[in-house]
Amino acid sequence: MNFFRFCRFSTLLESPMKNPNSVKPPFPQNSVKSIRNPLPLPHRTIAHPNGQDLDFVNVAHSHLVHSDWVKLDSLSDGLTPFRTKHILLKIQKDHVLSLEFFNWVESQKPNSHTLETYSMILHILTNNSKFKSAESILKKILVSSSLDFPSKLFEAILYSYRLCDSSPRVFDSLFKTYAHMKKFGNATETFCRMKEYGFFPTVESCNAYMSSLINLHRMDIALAFYREMRRDRISPNVYTLNMVMCAFCKSGKLEKAVEVFREMESMGFSPNVASYNTLIAGHCNMGLLSSAMKLKNSMGRNGLHPNAVTFNALIHGLCKEGKLHEANKVFTEMKAMDVAPNTVTYNTLINGYSQVGNGEMGHKLFEEMSRNGVKADILTYNALILGLCKEGKTKKAAYLVKELDKEKLVPNSSTFSALICGQCVRRNSERAFQLYRSMIRSGCHPNDHTFKMLISTFCKNEDFDGAVQVLREMFERSMTPDSGILSEVCTGLCRYEKHELAMKLCDEMTVRRLMPGGFDISKTMYSRPECVDKEMEMTCKD
16 A cells, blocks of 8 residues: 555555544536635647648648648658647647547657647647547556656646646546556656646546456455545445445454445435445355355345346355355256356356366366357366366366367366376375376476375375475475474374485575475474384484
């Protein structure tokens, strides 16, 4: 939250909104609002053209209004930034012609464009509500700009504001573009500088900013920004409040999300389907499935109908809890209500059945999916492969892997993890390790669970040297092993009188700072009587 400091944003509060009765009536949406003692708008004039400059501007203007681009082409060598600015000023009332001229200059003599000409075309376009065209130009120049360019661009727009008789939407477009490009520092600086001059972004631009933050899992900053909106009396809309609920749900503060939901009506808004879906998903993620079902059932009373997102959230929540029977009932209800299951629906159910080792049911769902023309993706195949592998049906799983190429799908880390699981179920530790090697060669990254399966299988086969090899693979990736699995390896090494190897392993982990918290090597290694004797023998040697 460092860049919020320069905006002097307050620390996160417990509640997203004040009592509606204590809040002053908000300003109308999309209006320009004033703050106490805003800075006066600066004004920078430009010299009038004289002599050859004036002649060039007048001739070029004549060719432009007559759409005589051939004659205009012959003038391209005489273009300068000064002349370009004056031509833009003469044609600024015609935004179509202005944009055509701007693009022509860029193709003929791009060095005739300066910060001033960029700011002028932005004023012209936003003044005529051509926000997408303005944002397109902004994105293009910001991608290849230097670090100090955004600050200079704001200054250029500010100083040419009165010259072009502009509107506050030019700053709004700048703020929104930064938000879409995830340039949060620049967006925040623009927001704060706008306020200094009495300008505020529209709620739609604020929503774009919050949405980008939530997509990057920065719930804390999104909520801090919402509170800043309320302090600045920028009126939220239902989409804003949905995002606030989403941020609270993803932060584990479900009660705060419920509070926002309940206060919607007092703020003049009716919850929409997305509002319910956000809250339903929040309850499902907390395991509060009965409350989630009640919310779904209440939608009809408010004139709303559950959609695929609603049912998918419920099915996912039930599958996560292992309640496959209930998940299937929701799936049946979904189809009865003429809500078409999509790829996410089928993937969730197939994965749910695969997790409990019911590959047969997963395959039936896959067949239904194909009959209904629902496109399978890599997640579908991963779930099917996992189901087969959990049952030890590695040959059938291998056949599905071959199908991936036909479907133009690329195996990912989850594919390899599922295949490794299959070999571990069959206690084929060497084959599992070979698959791990293939996984690395393919550029995929194993997770903790993959390593745990491999090490556990080597230990079950009493191949502790193999287990140590896998542990060292973890070390190379700076991954800390689970204390339970490390204890299993060290105990096994002790049993085979490989105390020195166990100690060396632990020393290596300590040096790399990968020793799991709470792990006590002495308790693990010397808990067996024969190990105690060995410890005494090693102590005597010392």
